[in-house]
Amino acid sequence: MRLSEVAGKVCLTFTGHDLEVSGVNTLALAGPGEIAPLLSRSYLPQLASSAAGVVLCEEASAPEGRACLLSPNPKLDWARVVALFARPQGCMQGVSPQAFVHPEAMLGANVTVYPFAFVGARAQLGEGSTLFPGVYVGEDCVLGRNCTLYPNVVLMAATVLGEDVLVQAGAVLGSDGYGYAQGPSGHVKIPQVGNVVIGSQVEIGANTAIDRAALDATRLGDGTKVDNLVQIAHNVQTGRHCLIIAQAGLAGSSTIGNGVVMAGQSALRDNISLGDGVQVAAQSGVGQDLPSGAMVGGSPAMDIATYLKMSLTLPKLPELARRVRRLEKALAERQDKTKESSHE
């Protein structure tokens, strides 16, 4: 593809000579036929030694003597440029005769079902959807258009996906929620008869688990992005455009607003509610409701500014204890002296 063509497709202007472009790469690795991103000024030292033929950058950072794609928002435009060169995963099209498709399943146009994928009774696959090998789509599932389920993804019965949902390999949607009643001879399972309902433009990470609701639905809002190995328990509700990073855990019936960020290994207690835009730091544990815009850290979580100060003090805690002991001793000695002097 010519650079001029790239620029046209992403609606950017370019400087320098037009040239043939073969792909994208990092500043460090790109060659004369590749485009590399300059996403912030901290990469300027790498730019100097880069062999990249084209640099995507803000106009103010554009180096001389090199072709540049000028962008008012380099990170966003970088996403678009990379998309021009990205090859989709996979090597097949159409419904494989080695797949199992239930006779009562309904498949939209241009659906791909790889060998060893399973589509259950009454499942509906939206137009352009793709099921990789080992995918299980249970009975009564409904997939919107252009959903992609990578290998070994499992959708238990009645899971609903919006449009353009991407599920990374090994993720499980619709597993039973963890619900038991205490019986006379052990825990009795409360059958989980709800389902999972996922919005559009949602992405779900590898080996993540999202439980079906006890009665109603576990819901993820449009545009929410869930990373790998995340646990989302039954009846959780997330807003739109949330970011839930790797190994985070949301306990049962927790509800989070729009644009919430849960950093890696963070956790929410069951039955709590977070407002819009709440940010939870890595490894934190939130045990109570939080208003919109709150930023918290720590386990249990506290205001992030307090948390950062507390974290700086924490290593000095043993020394602090020693200082308190010294103060107590000093005061006791003074009191002894005072007594002595008052007895004098």
Added chain:
Amino acid sequence: MRLSEVAGKVCLTFTGHDLEVSGVNTLALAGPGEIAPLLSRSYLPQLASSAAGVVLCEEASAPEGRACLLSPNPKLDWARVVALFARPQGCMQGVSPQAFVHPEAMLGANVTVYPFAFVGARAQLGEGSTLFPGVYVGEDCVLGRNCTLYPNVVLMAATVLGEDVLVQAGAVLGSDGYGYAQGPSGHVKIPQVGNVVIGSQVEIGANTAIDRAALDATRLGDGTKVDNLVQIAHNVQTGRHCLIIAQAGLAGSSTIGNGVVMAGQSALRDNISLGDGVQVAAQSGVGQDLPSGAMVGGSPAMDIATYLKMSLTLPKLPELARRVRRLEKALAERQDKTKESSHE
């Protein structure tokens, strides 16, 4: 089903007119033909606006003017009522010709094996067991009666399941324990030749991993319920009726008694032992043996009452440090004054 029939099946009495019941739902969503649970008085506000035709509740909480199923133990009876209406997952019966069943495998009566499930040599499947698509049952595994393995569950060789074991999708039982010896040129794998032995009425969550023992067996006691994404290392032994919540991790050779509760993201160090009924709070890390009945929190874990008090003080730590500094200053000033006055 008529309400009278429901009541008969779960051995409860009902008040109000008999009516046709189509299913179960939450108080908020249930319609006139559905049963909803009133599991605690905190739901009384929802009851007022609920359209539920029938409410399952304690006799003392029974609302007037509505059919009620009266229960001395609403949560437990709710589990039983839901079970009357729950549809089992899946849409097939019998052994699929698209499955692989080794000629030396032994299948009990009424076994279901879906397409793309694999049953290895000498594996035994108990009567009424079901293997969903993508399940792998390695050679020499033994499954008791009525075991259900949801899609893509893996049982490595010689794994043993009791009766009525339910394994959620993607869980792995019998992966190699993490055991290496330091050699002259790196870590040398210690082959893990033990297995995994699971009791009866055990449930295991989605994408959970349970390692085989180095030599003997990793064991889970009857009635233990393991949530999603839990790590159970080699040689772990759990008692009966333990609850191990999502993303918890039990390190090698740790042993826990009966009725132990490990909350979400909590962890046990290797080679430690917890008595019966121990409760470990979320995100806690236990590094030493604990007696029966202990309740702990924190990382490293401490007595739960201490932990809760400590957690309340923690955000005040920077202020505490400032107060100690002020005390030191005040005392130093007083000592200066005293010196001055003694010099006067």
Added chain:
Amino acid sequence: MRLSEVAGKVCLTFTGHDLEVSGVNTLALAGPGEIAPLLSRSYLPQLASSAAGVVLCEEASAPEGRACLLSPNPKLDWARVVALFARPQGCMQGVSPQAFVHPEAMLGANVTVYPFAFVGARAQLGEGSTLFPGVYVGEDCVLGRNCTLYPNVVLMAATVLGEDVLVQAGAVLGSDGYGYAQGPSGHVKIPQVGNVVIGSQVEIGANTAIDRAALDATRLGDGTKVDNLVQIAHNVQTGRHCLIIAQAGLAGSSTIGNGVVMAGQSALRDNISLGDGVQVAAQSGVGQDLPSGAMVGGSPAMDIATYLKMSLTLPKLPELARRVRRLEKALAERQDKTKESSHE
């Protein structure tokens, strides 16, 4: 196998009578025909009551009256002895007609592909490699010799494995990194066009997830051992012989040296760098670069010695706060008295 033959194969001497040996077991469970390990003196009490026919131990610990395999390094030699008796997983050889192998894939000699495994276009399987059921090897993957992928392992496109790589069931390599750009109407996916490159003698645990790089490669060095349920984000680089224990998480572009140990549930922030031999304690969170040899604990992590002292003080924090309050009161009272006395 005769004991003399065992000794010969692992190049150790033995004491006592030669005998027929059927396998290996723990000291507690071994019978007269089995070898048990005495890995440290703490097991001496178990030795006394053990029925083990043969004990592998250091010469100085060798019990009288029992056959012994004498070893200068019992743990390492135990690994070798166990390997003599370990049966490999699985029950088939060769390429199953029920597998899917793309016509453009290249298979080395003595490759085994089980039913329901999938090998994509142009994938190369090294000599002696084995793919268990449900394995997905995407297009353009390259596997070195003697790689073993247990059931339901997924290698997305262009993943590269060295030699003797063992991947436990359910692990995913090459899932998309978690990369988005903020757009006007939500997060826009940055296509992840890099790959995953794994060294030789690497082992990867069950249900672990390793993301492909955004542009370049996520790399694991030779001999590194990754436990179950670990998250390795895009662009992570690990050195050789690292140990990454269960449920640990390495965020994007973090780089760790050789021989680094990340204990269970620990985490690295994105874009940080750890030197060789760094050790990170369980549940710790590292948020800054660390030099070679550093040992840290806590979240956020601090020097391990400081962490251990801090942990001992932490439960006393509420009491410390009370003591500070008492000091303040005592000082205030004394100041009042001083004022009084100065007014007298």
